[in-house]
Amino acid sequence: xxEAIARPRRPWIIWGPLVGFAILVAFLFVGLYRDPREVPxxxxxxxxxxxxxxxxxxxxxxxxxxxxxxQVWLLNVWASWCVSCRVEHPLLMELAKANVVPIVGLDxxxxxxxxxAWLEQxxxxxxxxxxxxxxxxxxxxxxxxxxxxxxxxxxxxxxxKHIGPVTAEALQQTILPLVQKxxxx
Amino acid sequence: MxxxxxxxxxxxxxxxxxxxxxxxxxxxxxxxKRLEGDLRCLVCQNQTLADSNAPLAEDLRREVRALxxxxxxxxxxxxxxxxxxxxxxxxxPPVKGTTWLLWFGPFALLLLGAGVWFGxxxxxRHAPDVAPVHDADAAARARALIDDPPT
Numbered sequence: 001x002x003e004a005i006a007r008p009r010r011p012w013i014i015w016g017p018l019v020g021f022a023i024l025v026a027f028l029f030v031g032l033y034r035d036p037r038e039v040p041x042x043x044x045x046x047x048x049x050x051x052x053x054x055x056x057x058x059x060x061x062x063x064x065x066x067x068x069x070x071q072v073w074l075l076n077v078w079a080s081w082c083v084s085c086r087v088e089h090p091l092l093m094e095l096a097k098a099n100v101v102p103i104v105g106l107d108x109x110x111x112x113x114x115x116x117a118w119l120e121q122x123x124x125x126x127x128x129x130x131x132x133x134x135x136x137x138x139x140x141x142x143x144x145x146x147x148x149x150x151x152x153x154x155x156x157x158x159x160x161k162h163i164g165p166v167t168a169e170a171l172q173q174t175i176l177p178l179v180q181k182x183x184x185x
Numbered sequence: 186m187x188x189x190x191x192x193x194x195x196x197x198x199x200x201x202x203x204x205x206x207x208x209x210x211x212x213x214x215x216x217x218k219r220l221e222g223d224l225r226c227l228v229c230q231n232q233t234l235a236d237s238n239a240p241l242a243e244d245l246r247r248e249v250r251a252l253x254x255x256x257x258x259x260x261x262x263x264x265x266x267x268x269x270x271x272x273x274x275x276x277x278p279p280v281k282g283t284t285w286l287l288w289f290g291p292f293a294l295l296l297l298g299a300g301v302w303f304g305x306x307x308x309x310r311h312a313p314d315v316a317p318v319h320d321a322d323a324a325a326r327a328r329a330l331i332d333d334p335p336t
Contacts, residue, residue, distance in 0.1 A: 144227035
């Protein structure tokens with residue numbers, strides 16, 4: 001009669017919930033340090049969406065994505081109304097000066113005179129900027145938070161997307177090494 | 186008199202126009218509303234496309250409307266947005282390899298819980314109903330109480 005009580009309880013009854021709790025805590029802990037605003041883009045490793053847009057400085061000149069074939073380039077989505085674009089702007093200026101990779105600007109939902117004045121005031125890091133006045137190209141590129149920066153390889157495939165202002169860290173550790181690698185391939 | 190008649194005709198015509206126009210639109214608007222209610226605005230992430238006032242949401246609503254007017258089905262419109270923004274735009278995540286745990290995890294946990302519960306109940310059934318009493322003295326007193334309950 002007494003052995004029913006004396007029998008040791010099965011260990012998983014105690015350890016099971018504890019292990020489950022530890023897994024839950026691990027997930028929540030990782031979640032603490034992740035930015036919910038950074039939504040992974042389905043466009044990475046896909047061909048860059050085609051656009052044919054007028055350039056900002058010469059509105060009669062139309063540029064399309066095919067014009068950049070054969071080179072590695074960055075597409076930086078910006079606007080004169082975009083406050084955090086000013087944060088990354090000095091870095092883009094430096095990058096342009098280093099002449100490592102052409103930066104193509106996508107002037108997103110902006111007014112041309114204001115965009116031109118903004119570049120006049122802060123400096124123009126872009127090889128050229130195309131005008132996406134109604135944001136249609138932005139939708140094709142999955143833009144939802146300006147500024148955004150894409151790395152496009154020689155074959156016109158998007159290799160990386162950075163959401164929000166480019167940081168020195170992201171530039172040095174991710175974007176530039178990737179650009180060098182893509183240029184070599 | 187003729188002015189009154191003219192007014193009546195104008196009124197009748199206006200009523201006809203007013204009644205005839207919205208009928209095909211109501212179903213269409215309801216469809217758009219339903220579709221937009223299932224899509225997430227990426228700027229204010231906990232709002233649907235229908236609820237959000239963000240400029241991007243306005244643009245995407247315009248895009249959804251244009252696609253619907255062009256005769257695209259709801260699935261085609263959803264695919265259009267998923268191709269650009271990922272599954273995150275869908276409030277109802279699709280069932281696929283990476284979401285199996287999300288969809289079926291709760292049922293697996295339920296089954297697991299049912300299994301544990303079943304095991305515990307079965308073990309209890311096999312165990313004796315009465316807790317064994319070690320103290321012979323106490324057992325004797327208990328026996329006495331059962332045989333001759335105090336009134």
